[in-house]
Amino acid sequence: MNGVEDSRAPKTRITARDMAQIAVFAALIAALGLPGTITVGATGVPITLQTLGVILAGAILGPRKGTAAVAVFIALTLIGLPLLSGGRTGLTALAGPSAGYLVGWIPAAFVIGLLTAWILPKYPLVPALAINALGGLLVIYLFGTLGLILRTDFGLREAVAANGVYIPGDLLKVVVATVVAKGVHRAYPGLIGG
Known part of the structure; x- marks a missing residue:
């Protein structure tokens, strides 16, 4: 086509702007670990920001960039950087009861991003809250429950019940993330793309 890019072709290339956004959100996830952890319950899984x-990441960057940001963050922890709250590395987390929760971050960002792309450009508050709760709670808790079963002596019932202590704080995170994402999408429409 004489060097002209077809605008109808699907966008698969990552631009410098995309890489910058991915890096910023990976750094944001790392920074949210600085306040430390609160360990509650018998699971040994910490509460973190x-x-x-x-x-x-999922609600603002969408499925592709949001998932990439979380994957970059986890990759950095797996090579030994102590970026998880409490100064833990990814290998330390994967060896303990929080393994499933950490693994669940990747599909959570993808689910949130994918569903968020469907409700844009308006980003209505109630559907956005539901989407962020689905990905931020249900998806992460599903993986976390499986991790607890594999890494502890918990049975299914105990592992599911262990998530109860995290629900109030995680619901607050969902509300905060939704309000922030709504403001970002209002100020920067088209951030997620098609």
Whole structure:
């Protein structure tokens, strides 16, 4: 086509702007680990602010860039950087009871991003809250429950019940992420793309 790019072709190339957004959100997830952790319950799985960053990545960047941001963050922890809250590395987390929750961050960002792309450009508050709760709670809890079953002596019932202690804080994160994402999408429409 004489060097002219077909505008109808699907966008698969990552631009410098995309890479910058991915890096910023990976850094945001890392920064949200700085306040530390609160360990509650018998699971040994800490409460952190980093799941807020995962929800924001999906809700603001969409399925492709949001998932990439979370994957970059997790890759950095797996090579030994102590970026998880409490100064933990990805290998430390994967060896413990929080393994499933950490793994669940990637599909959570994807689900949130994919569903968010469907409700744009308006980003209505109630559907957005539901989407962020689905990805930020249900998807992460599903993987977390499986991780607890594999990494602890918990049975299915105990592992599911163990998530109860995290629900109030995670619901607050969902609300905060939704309000922030709504503001971002209002100020920068088209951020997620087609």
